[in-house]
Amino acid sequence: MGLPSHLRSLESEGVYILREVVAEFKNPVMLYSIGKDSSVMLHLAMKAFYPAKPPFPLLHVDTTWKFREMIAFRDETATRLGMDLIVHINEDGLARGVSPFTYGSSAYTQVMKTEGLRQALDKYKFDAAFGGARRDEERSRAKERIFSHRTIAHAWDPKNQRPELWRAFNTRIRPGESMRVFPLSNWTERDVWDYVAAENIPVVPLYFARSRPVVRRDGALIMVDDARLPLHPGEVAEMRRIRFRTLGCYPLSGAIESEADTLEAIIEEMRLSSTSEREGRLIDFDETASMERKKREGYF
Amino acid sequence: MSAENQDASVETEPSRPTLRLLTCGSVDDGKSTLVGRLLYERKLIFDDQLAALEKDSKKHGAVGEEIDFALLVDGLEAEREQGITIDVAYRYFSTAARAFIVADSPGHEQYTRNMATGASNADLAILLVDARKGLLTQTRRHATIASLLGIRHAVLAINKMDLIDYSQATFDQIVADFTLAASELHFASIAAIPISARYGDNVISLSDKMPWYSGPHLLAYLETVDVENAVADQAMRFPVQWVNRLQQDFRGYAGMLVSGRVTVGDEIVVAGSGRTSRVEHIVAMDGDSISAAAFDSVMLTLADEIDISRGDVLCHPKQRPDVADQFAAHIIWMSDEKLLPGRSYFMKINGRCLTGSVTEIKYKLDVDNNAHIATKTLSLNEIGFCNIALGSSIAVESYDANRAMGGFILIDRFTNTTAGAGLIAFPLRRAKNIYLQEQLVSKAARSHIKHQQPAVLWFTGLSGAGKSTIANLVEMKLLQRHAHTTMLDGDNIRHGLNKDLGFIDVDRVENIRRIGEVAKLMVDAGLIVLCAFISPFRAERQMARSLVEEGEFIEIFLDTPLEVCISRDPKGLYKKALAGEIKNFTGVDQTYELPTSPELHIRFMNETPEEVADRIIKELETRNVIHV
Numbered sequence: 018m019g020l021p022s023h024l025r026s027l028e029s030e031g032v033y034i035l036r037e038v039v040a041e042f043k044n045p046v047m048l049y050s051i052g053k054d055s056s057v058m059l060h061l062a063m064k065a066f067y068p069a070k071p072p073f074p075l076l077h078v079d080t081t082w083k084f085r086e087m088i089a090f091r092d093e094t095a096t097r098l099g100m101d102l103i104v105h106i107n108e109d110g111l112a113r114g115v116s117p118f119t120y121g122s123s124a125y126t127q128v129m130k131t132e133g134l135r136q137a138l139d140k141y142k143f144d145a146a147f148g149g150a151r152r153d154e155e156r157s158r159a160k161e162r163i164f165s166h167r168t169i170a171h172a173w174d175p176k177n178q179r180p181e182l183w184r185a186f187n188t189r190i191r192p193g194e195s196m197r198v199f200p201l202s203n204w205t206e207r208d209v210w211d212y213v214a215a216e217n218i219p220v221v222p223l224y225f226a227r228s229r230p231v232v233r234r235d236g237a238l239i240m241v242d243d244a245r246l247p248l249h250p251g252e253v254a255e256m257r258r259i260r261f262r263t264l265g266c267y268p269l270s271g272a273i274e275s276e277a278d279t280l281e282a283i284i285e286e287m288r289l290s291s292t293s294e295r296e297g298r299l300i301d302f303d304e305t306a307s308m309e310r311k312k313r314e315g316y317f
Numbered sequence: 318m319s320a321e322n323q324d325a326s327v328e329t330e331p332s333r334p335t336l337r338l339l340t341c342g343s344v345d346d347g348k349s350t351l352v353g354r355l356l357y358e359r360k361l362i363f364d365d366q367l368a369a370l371e372k373d374s375k376k377h378g379a380v381g382e383e384i385d386f387a388l389l390v391d392g393l394e395a396e397r398e399q400g401i402t403i404d405v406a407y408r409y410f411s412t413a414a415r416a417f418i419v420a421d422s423p424g425h426e427q428y429t430r431n432m433a434t435g436a437s438n439a440d441l442a443i444l445l446v447d448a449r450k451g452l453l454t455q456t457r458r459h460a461t462i463a464s465l466l467g468i469r470h471a472v473l474a475i476n477k478m479d480l481i482d483y484s485q486a487t488f489d490q491i492v493a494d495f496t497l498a499a500s501e502l503h504f505a506s507i508a509a510i511p512i513s514a515r516y517g518d519n520v521i522s523l524s525d526k527m528p529w530y531s532g533p534h535l536l537a538y539l540e541t542v543d544v545e546n547a548v549a550d551q552a553m554r555f556p557v558q559w560v561n562r563l564q565q566d567f568r569g570y571a572g573m574l575v576s577g578r579v580t581v582g583d584e585i586v587v588a589g590s591g592r593t594s595r596v597e598h599i600v601a602m603d604g605d606s607i608s609a610a611a612f613d614s615v616m617l618t619l620a621d622e623i624d625i626s627r628g629d630v631l632c633h634p635k636q637r638p639d640v641a642d643q644f645a646a647h648i649i650w651m652s653d654e655k656l657l658p659g660r661s662y663f664m665k666i667n668g669r670c671l672t673g674s675v676t677e678i679k680y681k682l683d684v685d686n687n688a689h690i691a692t693k694t695l696s697l698n699e700i701g702f703c704n705i706a707l708g709s710s711i712a713v714e715s716y717d718a719n720r721a722m723g724g725f726i727l728i729d730r731f732t733n734t735t736a737g738a739g740l741i742a743f744p745l746r747r748a749k750n751i752y753l754q755e756q757l758v759s760k761a762a763r764s765h766i767k768h769q770q771p772a773v774l775w776f777t778g779l780s781g782a783g784k785s786t787i788a789n790l791v792e793m794k795l796l797q798r799h800a801h802t803t804m805l806d807g808d809n810i811r812h813g814l815n816k817d818l819g820f821i822d823v824d825r826v827e828n829i830r831r832i833g834e835v836a837k838l839m840v841d842a843g844l845i846v847l848c849a850f851i852s853p854f855r856a857e858r859q860m861a862r863s864l865v866e867e868g869e870f871i872e873i874f875l876d877t878p879l880e881v882c883i884s885r886d887p888k889g890l891y892k893k894a895l896a897g898e899i900k901n902f903t904g905v906d907q908t909y910e911l912p913t914s915p916e917l918h919i920r921f922m923n924e925t926p927e928e929v930a931d932r933i934i935k936e937l938e939t940r941n942v943i944h945v
Contacts, residue, residue, distance in 0.1 A: 026612060029573060036572075036614070037558065039559060040668065066561065067601065068567060068569075069563030069567075072563055152407045152409070159406040159407055160404045160405065160407075175404070176404075178404065179734055180431065180651050180735045182433065182434050182735075182738050183438060184573070184721070185665050185666065185667075185724060186665075187726060187733070187735045189663065189670075202407070203418060205409045
């Protein structure tokens with residue numbers, strides 16, 4: 018069966034963007050963050066270059082605090098698809114003992130994600146990096162180009178973006194500069210799930226409701242994924258039927274109580290939801306403009 | 318909001334293709350407010366976003382204690398602080414009838430380039446007008462840009478009706494004004510709707526305040542308007558985006574079909590080369606297809622191995638586009654640095670990136686009255702009608718006939734910024750009638766009998782840097798060694814060949830272009846050509862370099878500090894320039910762009926001109942221009 022027309026045109030656009038990067042850049046990489054958006058982006062890449070494999074590696078910037086199921090899914094996916102996977106950890110941050118508990122979510126993200134990403138991009142000299150970000154996620158993303166220029170220092174200048182017309186993407190950069198490229202720019206959360214369902218794309222099981230151990234902190238349900246989560250005095254993990262709308266570092270990802278254990282149920286639940294998917298992301302709440310600030314510094 | 322509030326109609330899949338729409342109008346007409354209102358009324362603002370919005374409204378909001386919807390779409394910090402929209406924002410919503418992509422574009426004059434950006438991918442434009450102010454320059458400008466960029470359907474949303482007591486007379490007057498203004502534009506349909514974005518009147522439901530209005534509310538109109546263009550029925554165009562040779566024995570041509578339809582077995586021809594073949598497979602991971610339609614990204618294999626590379630356009634043999642290296646086009650200028658005729662830019666069109674330049678600006682467009690104004694340059698936000706010449710030929714179609722084939726961008730060769738957007742009007746035939754004369758005697762033969770390699774010695778630097786002095790000494794030394802030379806000097810050329818040119822930027826570009834061409838002819842004659850010109854712009858030095866072969870252009874940068882040049886002032890020019898008697902004087906009120914990688918960088922030191930000339934002769938020996 019064919020895809021609905023709006024998914025078909027989103028898929029076609031995504032494939033076009035992926036191919037444009039391979040045609041124009043010397044050393045691209047795909048930032049693979051293991052979530053549903055990355056799953057869709059990787060699926061598009063498998064289609065774009067078929068019968069060949071995508072001619073670039075996957076890069077995962079591992080903060081060491083991802084859910085165990087995410088890491089297992091990551092490794093299984095790379096093996097299943099025969100993709101090269103580069104895992105980069107900010108060893109310096111690790112040596113300094115940077116964790117979500119010692120530094121607070123903002124500084125921790127800066128060191129383990131933003132700095133880690135910059136280290137990896139510098140180390141391998143990638144000139145283009147695909148990211149799975151969508152414009153409907155957050156309002157500073159709503160203004161970002163599909164081909165988004167970065168300086169040698171990986172900085173984004175939101176006030177000085179290149180006009181982007183038709184599909185005539187300006188891919189020219191100077192040595193040392195790079196491009197972040199977002200093939201899913203025009204997708205919504207709903208489109209992603211509809212496409213996952215239509216194309217039967219594997220996603221991390223954490224998206225589906227199951228009974229899992231959680232504690233409630235500042236109104237958020239935090240899953241006790243391993244023994245590293247320091248329990249407060251008197252705090253006891255309890256089993257609740259939960260799932261995640263977005264996945265990140267487990268101490269910073271808020272779960273929702275849910276019965277949705279199938280794709281159809283997830284899509285149905287999302288239709289009725291009154292909160293955005295990013296509500297579960299604790300790093301966005303530092304202040305309203307925090308995403309734009311992080312992005313200017315080189316965060317994806 | 319709760320589940321009960323949800324419109325039951327959103328439960329089903331959108332059945333119509335996505336409508337891509339653009340909101341535009343003058344600053345403060347309420348574009349962002351309208352988009353915010355649409356999202357809010359469609360329950361697409363979530364509770365946590367609403368909480369953040371309430372917080373922001375108190376901090377930056379312009380409507381007191383009410384929620385300021387503009388803040389929802391003004392995503393950048395600078396925008397919220399200044400209360401203006403700087404950049405195009407993309408928003409998404411859907412109803413039972415349709416999915417929508419909204420480009421919310423800025424009304425502030427300096428950001429007009431972003432409006433063109435939003436328009437380039439839109440099917441329909443919502444033009445907002447403040448009912449109190451009527452049509453403004455910006456509204457007309459945006460209507461003109463929308464029409465020029467191929468948008469054929471417009472909604473004239475006359476906003477802030479609440480502030481004029483919902484007056485029908487005012488509404489009718491604005492509609493009449495717009496109808497007149499739009500008569501020269503190319504809209505196929507215009508729907509005028511009176512609204513109040515702030516209070517939601519006629520936005521997603523009919524207002525009881527305007528019983529005199531009998532049309533649909535805005536959302537109902539957007540759900541039903543038919544913008545289907547006939548792209549699928551047009552001639553087939555397949556610009557090759559990428560050639561897949563990653564696997565042995567497989568050669569696939571990847572790209573997006575931009576118009577028409579292609580079917581396995583179709584005869585195809587490469588527009589540029591005229592080579593033909595037949596479509597063998599349309600390869601896909603889920604199984605091969607029999608045919609593909611406009612806007613599908615596909616991978617084709619052909620029956621024959623023919624030479625095809627990125628940027629080539631495949632089409633059906635009986636429906637070929639023109640192939641040309643010169644054409645006329647509208648250009649919307651988007652850079653702070655002016656468009657200069659003769660300057661070389663990169664042009665990107667359908668996967669090809671080639672060098673080209675504007676040979677002539679026929680006029681610029683006054684968007685208020687569609688008048689044509691003579692001009693030598695284009696500034697930021699200006700629209701000009703120009704002739705363009707490229708380094709090689711491409712398949713050319715008018716933008717009106719085929720957006721994807723006729724739209725291109727111009728890229729600044731040094732900053733890499735997108736400097737302009739172009740819309741092809743028609744190819745120019747003149748290139749076809751000028752054939753390069755085949756010559757029996759070659760450049761190599763001419764230089765061989767002179768026992769030298771031809772070269773251009775390009776002396777650049779400020780006035781008074783010593784260009785002419787050094788160049789003269791070098792030529793004398795070359796003559797003593799029986800080398801065959803000639804000298805092109807700034808002042809002398811300006812007394813003859815270029816006496817019609819002044820010193821403004823446009824003329825400086827043309828000056829260097831002519832000199833570059835003359836130098837090229839002299840190099841063809843086998844000569845060593847000494848050129849001594851301030852040549853302040855990198856782009857033109859690059860252009861002169863690109864006219865001759867690799868290794869023939871030797872850029873000699875005389876890096877003498879401005880203070881030294883001023884103290885020398887051999888012609889008394891700095892004195893006049895500093896006194897304001899001469900305008901556009903390099904180093905005083907016009908910039909000198911430093912060479913980035915000259916073959917010879919002569920830094921000002923305690924060397925005599927004689928010693929500098931000897932260094933240059935040594936360099937020419939090293940480069941085998943002359944023999945030791």
